Amino acid sequence: MDRSPSRWRLQVAGALSAALALGIAELLASVVPRVSSVVVAVGAGVIDLAPPRFKDAAISLLGTADKPALILGIVVLTLVFGAGLARLSARSASLGTLGLIVFGALGVAAAARDPRGSAIAAVAVIAPAVAVGAVALIRLVRRALEADAERASVVEGQRASAEAEGERASVVEGERASAAAEGERASAADDTARESASRLSARTESTDRRAFLRLAVSVAAVAAVSAAGSRISFERRTVAASRAAVPLPSPAQPAAPPPEGASLDVQGISNLVTPNDDFYRIDTALATPQVDAGDWQLRVTGMVDNPLALTYDELLAMPQVERYVTIACVSNEVGGNLIGNALWTGVPLRELLERAGVQQGATQIVGRSTDGFGFTAGFPTEAAFDGREALVAVGMNGEPLPPAHGYPARLVVAGLYGYVSATKWLREIELTTWEGFDGYWVPKGWAKEAPIKTQSRIDVPGRRQRSALTAGPQAIAGVAWAPNVGIVKVEVRIDRGLWAEARLAESLAKDTWRQWVYEWDAPPGEHELQVRATDSTGYTQTEERAAPAPDGATGYHTVQVSVS
């Protein structure tokens, strides 16, 4: 017998019910305070609970591009789960409902892990969604079965149904015939009944199918409208308004504009100062945390004499400085682009800590984030006092911090990889001991102490040009960085020949990257270009290749070019 229609309808019924529940949950989550997107919460839970051996996969989830994939994966899994539930539900409606409740409970558990969230709010959002989903599931499954039963009877045995219909027809018509008469009329009735029954079947079948279809389409429509509505409603909950309303941080010591010679006139080289929109973004937050500066506070806690709690206005009232600092991600591969240079406006960390009075033995500064799921980063207390740039930043390139980069405030510490220092959506700075706490990525296998390694990168010729260079003069150019120390030399070698010094652009600051260029007279053929940098301590970057884990990639950036 042809069972595929049954599976097909049941699965659609289940997937649509799950979609409806999800859509309603998202819509409610977008209006109920203290819950954010359930899908995002589940995704965050998945990342957090990923076993250590999947840590590389989890790390790669930090890449911005993987997040939509994770979200999509969760939605698809939900639909698949729903499809499975429908088959359960076909056997027993209460089993199907139970499955939905279990699924809802998972959602509540995930949402309740958000430290800004509330479990009660999560239940208030998910319980009605589960209830609506259950009603849809039961109805859709019933319709699917009805549509299917009729179809099966038509396909399978017209004769059997004809007899059944024949009897039913006679009852319906109220005929009271004797057993003998029935016997005589049997064969004649057989023909007429078969005909009328198949007509009846055909009509019922198409009616039931249409009923299923109608219900399915309405459920799909409500699910889609809820999902779309939730997007719009989440958008309106963004901090765009809050951010637009805050004053531009006005520095007491405005930075001088970069000196003329700090930017080389080479097509395709990295901008000396990275525009905010092009600045790399790395964090565990699946959706950009929306933190309203109006009800935000920065607390300084732990081993301090005077714990502080500053509002945004109080923080802005402190003397602001402007500093160019290049920040980098430990996950940046040799030649990679998880690095950027910005003009940061903020309060020196030192000023805040002096107000709070750091106690003896407080050897670690821990930044805690307001974003859900508890990102933390810890670095040696020394870094706030040893003269490097270390800021609680509120501005980036002359604007309030963009939400993706930590609005309303974040830490920026020159010379340390972001995962141990650059806490975005900062809410607390805790002084503790070095042994007393490990930041978010440390137990996941990343180094506890993580200074940025001296590195250099070839930007020109760019990826697209490399396979088709023309012989003759050709600029090889890029950036080199050794934040907190400064670059003093960059060298280039072609085809593993002798190292030749590149021309350095003027230094912007010791905490920023530095542009360089090497004029090459390119001969035809295949060639290999390499670069290495030396910092002001006299250290030249190592040729030895190391992967980003556990404390940053090493090796020379090497590119192959084809010249004709």
Ligand SMILES: Nc1nc2c(c(=O)[nH]1)N[C@H]1C(S)=C(S)[C@@H](COP(=O)(O)O)O[C@H]1N2
């Ligand atoms: N709250 C929070 N802050 C965070 C992170 C995070 O996941 N959550 N990631 C850190 C990492 S790994 C890096 S490299 C920098 C990146 O800063 P950016 O996104 O502004 O470039 O932010 C750091 N601050």
Ligand SMILES: [Mo]
């Ligand atoms: Mo990072």
